[in-house]
Structures are given as structure tokens and as C-alpha cells.
Amino acid sequence: MISINTAWCGTLWQDAAPCAICIDQGNSMSRIVFLEERCKGCGLCVAVCPAHIIRPSGRFNRQGYEVMETEGRCTGCASCALMCPDVAIRVFKSKKTEKTA
Amino acid sequence: MHAHELEQALVPQDGETLVFDTNPVLNERVTHYCPGCHHGIAHRLVSEVLHELGVADRTILVASVGCATFTYDYFNVDGLEAPHGRACAVATGVRRARPESVVFTYQGDGDMGAIGLAESIHAANRGELITGIFINNTVYGMTGGQMAPTTLLGQKTTTSPRGRDMARHEGGPIRMAELMAQLSGVAYSERCALDSVKHVRAAKKALRKAFEVQLQGLGFGFVELLSGCPTNWHMDPVSANKRISEAMIPVFPLGVYKDVTAQAESEVQHG
Amino acid sequence: MSHDRILIKGNEAVAFGALDAGCRCYFGYPITPQNEIPETMSLRLPECGGQFVQAESEVAAINMLLGAGACGIPAMTSSSSCGISLMQEGISYMAGSHIPAVIVNMERGGPGLGDIGPSQGDYFQAVKGGGHGDHRNLVLAPSTAQECYDMMFRAFALAFKYANPVMLLGDAIVAQIKEPVRRQPPADALSPEALAELAAPWRMEGYGKRGPGAKPRLLKSVYLAEGALAARNRLLMEKYAAMQAEACAECWNTDDAELVVVAFGSMARIARSAIRKLREEGLKAGLFRPKTLYPFPADALRALAPGRRFLVIEQNTGQMVEDVRLSLMGENARVDWHGVMPGLFIGADALEDPIRQACKEN
Numbered sequence A: 001m002i003s004i005n006t007a008w009c010g011t012l013w014q015d016a017a018p019c020a021i022c023i024d025q026g027n028s029m030s031r032i033v034f035l036e037e038r039c040k041g042c043g044l045c046v047a048v049c050p051a052h053i054i055r056p057s058g059r060f061n062r063q064g065y066e067v068m069e070t071e072g073r074c075t076g077c078a079s080c081a082l083m084c085p086d087v088a089i090r091v092f093k094s095k096k097t098e099k100t101a
Numbered sequence B: 001m002h003a004h005e006l007e008q009a010l011v012p013q014d015g016e017t018l019v020f021d022t023n024p025v026l027n028e029r030v031t032h033y034c035p036g037c038h039h040g041i042a043h044r045l046v047s048e049v050l051h052e053l054g055v056a057d058r059t060i061l062v063a064s065v066g067c068a069t070f071t072y073d074y075f076n077v078d079g080l081e082a083p084h085g086r087a088c089a090v091a092t093g094v095r096r097a098r099p100e101s102v103v104f105t106y107q108g109d110g111d112m113g114a115i116g117l118a119e120s121i122h123a124a125n126r127g128e129l130i131t132g133i134f135i136n137n138t139v140y141g142m143t144g145g146q147m148a149p150t151t152l153l154g155q156k157t158t159t160s161p162r163g164r165d166m167a168r169h170e171g172g173p174i175r176m177a178e179l180m181a182q183l184s185g186v187a188y189s190e191r192c193a194l195d196s197v198k199h200v201r202a203a204k205k206a207l208r209k210a211f212e213v214q215l216q217g218l219g220f221g222f223v224e225l226l227s228g229c230p231t232n233w234h235m236d237p238v239s240a241n242k243r244i245s246e247a248m249i250p251v252f253p254l255g256v257y258k259d260v261t262a263q264a265e266s267e268v269q270h271g
Numbered sequence C: 001m002s003h004d005r006i007l008i009k010g011n012e013a014v015a016f017g018a019l020d021a022g023c024r025c026y027f028g029y030p031i032t033p034q035n036e037i038p039e040t041m042s043l044r045l046p047e048c049g050g051q052f053v054q055a056e057s058e059v060a061a062i063n064m065l066l067g068a069g070a071c072g073i074p075a076m077t078s079s080s081s082c083g084i085s086l087m088q089e090g091i092s093y094m095a096g097s098h099i100p101a102v103i104v105n106m107e108r109g110g111p112g113l114g115d116i117g118p119s120q121g122d123y124f125q126a127v128k129g130g131g132h133g134d135h136r137n138l139v140l141a142p143s144t145a146q147e148c149y150d151m152m153f154r155a156f157a158l159a160f161k162y163a164n165p166v167m168l169l170g171d172a173i174v175a176q177i178k179e180p181v182r183r184q185p186p187a188d189a190l191s192p193e194a195l196a197e198l199a200a201p202w203r204m205e206g207y208g209k210r211g212p213g214a215k216p217r218l219l220k221s222v223y224l225a226e227g228a229l230a231a232r233n234r235l236l237m238e239k240y241a242a243m244q245a246e247a248c249a250e251c252w253n254t255d256d257a258e259l260v261v262v263a264f265g266s267m268a269r270i271a272r273s274a275i276r277k278l279r280e281e282g283l284k285a286g287l288f289r290p291k292t293l294y295p296f297p298a299d300a301l302r303a304l305a306p307g308r309r310f311l312v313i314e315q316n317t318g319q320m321v322e323d324v325r326l327s328l329m330g331e332n333a334r335v336d337w338h339g340v341m342p343g344l345f346i347g348a349d350a351l352e353d354p355i356r357q358a359c360k361e362n
Helices: A020-025 A044-048 A079-083 A095-100 B003-009 B039-053 B067-073 B087-097 B109-113 B117-125 B176-181 B197-215 B237-248 B260-270 C010-021 C036-044 C058-070 C082-086 C088-097 C123-127 C145-162 C172-176 C192-199 C228-246 C265-280 C298-304 C320-327 C349-360
Strands: A031-034 A054-060 A066-070 A089-094 B016-020 B059-063 B078-081 B102-108 B131-136 B186-193 B220-226 B255-259 C005-009 C025-028 C051-054 C075-079 C101-107 C138-140 C165-171 C178-182 C249-252 C259-262 C285-290 C292-294 C309-314 C335-339
Touching (some): A031 A066, A044 A054, A044 B237, B039 B067, B087 B109, B087 B117, B102 B109, B109 B131, B131 B197, B176 B220, B186 B197, B186 B237, C010 C036, C010 C172, C010 C178, C025 C036, C051 C058, C058 C088, C075 C082, C088 C165, C101 C145, C145 C178, C145 C228, C285 C298, C298 C320, C335 C349
Parallel strands (some): B059 B102, B102 B131, C025 C051, C025 C075, C138 C165, C259 C285, C259 C309, C309 C335
Antiparallel strands (some): A031 A089, B186 B255, C138 C292
16 A cells, blocks of 8 residues: 655645555655745746646745645756745655656 | 644655755845745855855855845845945955955846946956846836836836837946956956756856855956846746846846956966 | 816926926936836926936936036936935035036935935935035925925026025925825916026026127136135025025914924924814914925024924934024023934824923923
8 A cells, every 4th residue: 555645745635545656656756845935926936847747736825925836746856946036945856766867 | 734744844755865955054034025036046046155165154245225135134144234336345345354254245237237337347347356246137126117227228117118218318238247347357257147947057156156266366256147027027927037038138148258267277278 | 077186196296396397307316215206207308308317326316417407407306315415415516516406305214224214314414505515405395295296396496596406305205195286386486488597697508609709608616716715605605695585484373372393394294183183182282384494494483482382393313403492592482302213104193292291391
């Protein structure tokens, strides 16, 4: 049974079913973490992500900005983090992704 | 995400490396800059360079007047206010008084290119061991979008409502990187942009170089960073970002305009 | 329904007043809280054949103004506090060379970069001659958007009548407040032609304009020959003595007042509201509002002195109160002072207690 650690998974799941990515990679893939209270919803990360996995989440932080979320396979390239003016993204690269990248 | 979930998420799992993080020179305060403003990227790059060079503890930042008046709130280094345009003169005073320090100014279009042009040119010409960082976004941001020395021809601003026009003696965009490169005391002058990952990476290299020439005692280090101002351009952040590549880079070409270290190298090769 | 008034900011009223008074050149630099002045001028001046220049700095702007003023053309600049500090050298030069200029200062909190709230901390700089040497600016103090419009006519008329810098001293509240303004030149406004006539004897224009045999002219402030500078300074003294006739003030509810509040600009209007409230309580307070700060309306103030006490209210740490005390020297009148700190936005309620207190003290 593949479990998802919903605390770190880049895709925010409402239910407990793992997505194809977790099943594929056995819970081992690169990921980004959004420090949501820093986000200003500018969308530059969405624009630069080469895998197109970042999108607006429909949720708003305390500053009133719409924060981003990911859906899909992150390669750990950190393009999003490099472009984020608010240093709101942290990137964790997994060895497995590095091997297959 | 709740605070405790976030804390958990930030712990590297098995087989993971944290490949992008903040650094201790950048203050963790959320900035007052608008969404999509490139000041945030520029600040981060400068903080990374200072951190990697290991000089933050002897660095003195001389801030300017504009949106970047509050730059000193975001760097964990000693920070000094300067009157509008005078940062390079103030920085000269700081550097002469404390030769052991690392000094940089962080200035916008008006501060360095208009009211501060004389002070900036002369500090550069004297070869003051200072790094001058010039944020070019073609408008006066803090005061609500007036024309800047770098405003493009045809660009409408609140004081060029018909579009900047040479025929009306409104002048044309001033190219600071080229201007600086003409001056004897300038050791390094490069223009970069912050509109893409590739350009952001190149900007960091340029900033590092501009600090290195100071540390090596070679002269004034200058980096111009093409940036956006979504609010005063009346654009969303992503469109503003595009304007940099589409409209600004053709007018302000990227590149190294002076590098005394490269000259020295080529002299060694050919001499 | 009559549409004879427009709802505009004090800044815009300044710009429209200048345009309607015949101003044909504007030189300035962006600074909060007066940016609507250059912005309005950039749009409107070219429409009436005028020249707008966004200068590279306030230093450049004041020198551009010196050049245009030297030509006898109605011209102006505007700035705020720190920018006005940069202009002091140019103002001193214009005073020394007898060149007319209209300079608008929409004050902000200081000293230094301060903040962008209202303040009256530039009073000394404005009325004592903030540049080097013995010089004075004629200083007008609007407290409403309508006065911002009306006083611009007065400013140009006085600048040309005396060939001297004239300053319109407002603040962030007066600059940003949006009020109905009647855009109609005051009855005593001087036409652009009349202004030009006043400049004819000394303006830069090329001697060819002055007919055959006309000699070239020189406008300068440097006088090195023995006694020459002394003579120039005596000329200025005579001019400033003549200027005293332009002193102007509003007396409101002072006839039966036991306590007279002395205030100008935005502080005066806030004090007026407070006094209205206190009058309902039966307290006999009134308002003396200088409309010229230089020349200070000392005669009018002295006329009020017998049997009255004074409370100076200003948004600084104590400036106009000195001129009030100087004016009332020998009158045996009690002068108290209440200061509002620079940068603060206060309501009338904040002034009720200080005024009430001053009313009750003996």
C-alpha cells in the first residue's frame, strides 16, 4: 500500500489516494515547498516552470494573495525558486529524479 | 498549509537534497515590494553573493530613495540611508572612512540616472572601491510612475502622457552600463536582466564579478539589472516580465561593457 | 444645475491656478505628496503652448526656473521639503539677482527623508530666507483647495511686482485634499500682459528687441567692487520694507474672543472646527489665520492684542510662535504654544483640549 505523506507532497490532496506519480516513483521524486505566507501570487513561477506543473490554487494567504500549488512531476530544476521574488519556494531534489533526469 | 505541516515539509526526506534555500544575509521579512517586482530577485542574488564571498560581516549597504528606500530592511548587514541620488557620494565617504569594509549602493533609475548622475559618474570615475547596483525599470516607481531617464521612446508615463518624444525635447533612454564603461575608474560594467532563469543566473555571476573587483582593489563595479514595475506599467506581473525581453532588451542590450580583468588576461596572452 | 465648480485636489488647483494666471513654464521633479502638480502640468502646459520639463533634480529645476524667470516669463516649480532644501542656493541667487519665481512647497514630515504626512516644519526655511545671505521670500499659506487656486494669481503678481521669489507654503493635507473649486481668476489678478510689462525693464531678451542703440543687459548677483554688494543689500532691504504692505490675515470670531488661536494652512482649518465646537460650549475662542507668512501680519495681530490671550497651534516643534511673540513684543499679551508632531494626521478633537485649556487659564 503506497502511502502519501500529505505534509510534504507538492500536490495538496484532499483525499488519501496516491497519484500516478507516487505510484510510479515509489514516493521518491523531487518536490517544491511553498512558504505560502510569503507568496504574492505574482505567477512568475507558473510562467517559468518547464514542466508546467505549477498553477494557482484558489486559496488565499493572510496577505490576501492567491497562492500557488503543484500538480505533476517535479524535476527539481528550481527554475521557480530562482524566479520567485519573495523567496517563497524551497526545492528538494531526489536522487531518483537525478538518476532519471 | 499549517505551520507544523510546513515545518515537516521542510525536512529533507531520505534520498533528498535541499537544492534551493534562503541564506543568512537575506532578512526573512516579507518585502513591501509589489507582486512580481524584480527587486526581490535582485536582493536575493546580492545576498547570495555576499554570503558566498563571506563578506557580509564587513559589508555596509548604502540605500537610496525610491521603492528601494527600504533595502536595508532586507539585508542583514549594516545599512545607511542616503539622500535621493547621493548614495555613491555617501558610499565614497563610507569607503574612505572604513577602507576595510565592503560597500555597495542599490539604486533605481531616478536615484542613479537622474538626480544622482553626477555623484554616480564621479564615484565611478574616481575608481571608488564600491559596487553600484542599478535597477532599471524605465519609470519612477515609488512616486507613482513618472518618466525616468531610462523611459523608452513612446512610453507613456504620468509626466510623459503623450509618450516620450525626442521632438518634444523629452530626451531618450540613457544607457548607464555603456556610460559607466567609458569611465577610467570603472573596473567592471555589465548589463543583465531578471526576466528569465537563464538571465537571473547570468545576473548573479555579474554581481559576483562586480563585488570581486572591489575586493581585488581594481575599481568601481557596476551592474545594471533590467527589471519590471507591474504596478506603474499597468500590467500583470507575467506580462510585465515579458516586456523586459520584448521591449527593453532591444533598447538596453545585455552584455559586458567593461572588464579590466579580461583586458589584463588578454594582455597576458598577447603581450 | 450649475457646474461652475470642479472637484479637484489642492495640487491640481495649484496647477490650474498657475495655468490660468499665465504660467508658461514648469520645471520640477517628482516627490510625494505634490506629484499631481508636475503631472497636471505635463498634460496641460503643452496644450496652451507652454513648456514642461521634468528636470533631473530639484537643483536643476530651480536653475531652470532662474533662467526662465530671468527672461521675464511667468514660470514655476514645485516640490516638498527635502526637494525645497535642494533649491535654496537657486532661491538665494534669484533673490540676489532680482528674478521673479513662484515656488510651491507641499510640506512633508522632516527632518531628513522624514515621512509623507503633513507638516509645517519648513516655516523657518520659508520665511527667514532659507538660502544663504540676507534674503526673504514672500510666503503665501493656503488652507483650502480654492486658496491653492486663488493664491497662485497672487503669487505671480507679487513675484513680478517685486522681482522676487514667492513661495506657496502648503502641506500634504492641503495638497491631497479634494474639494470643489471655482476655476475663475480673482478680480485683482494681473493679466499675463501686465506681468510681462513689469518685467520689461530688466528681462533677458536679446538687445535687438529693445530698439536701435539699445545696450545689452546683465543679470547677476556677484558684486565685487568696493561698496557694490552693500548697495545691493540696501536695495533688498528697501524692497522687503515695501513688501510689508502685502501682509494679509483672516480674523475669524475674534471680535469677542478672549483666546485667539494663531494657526495657518491645514492646522488653521482643523483648529477652526475645534473652535466651532468649543463656541457651542460657550468658550470665547477665535482664529487669527496668517495668509502671508512673510511679511508676517504683525500689525493685524497687534491690533488684536488688548484684552486677549493667544495660543499658537502649528505642526512643528515651535517656529511661527517665535514670530508671534516678536510681533506682540511690548503688548503684554500672553502667548502659549501647542505643537502637533510632523507627519501626524489629527482630527479637530485633538485640538479641543489644548484650546479649552488655554481658554480657561488666566
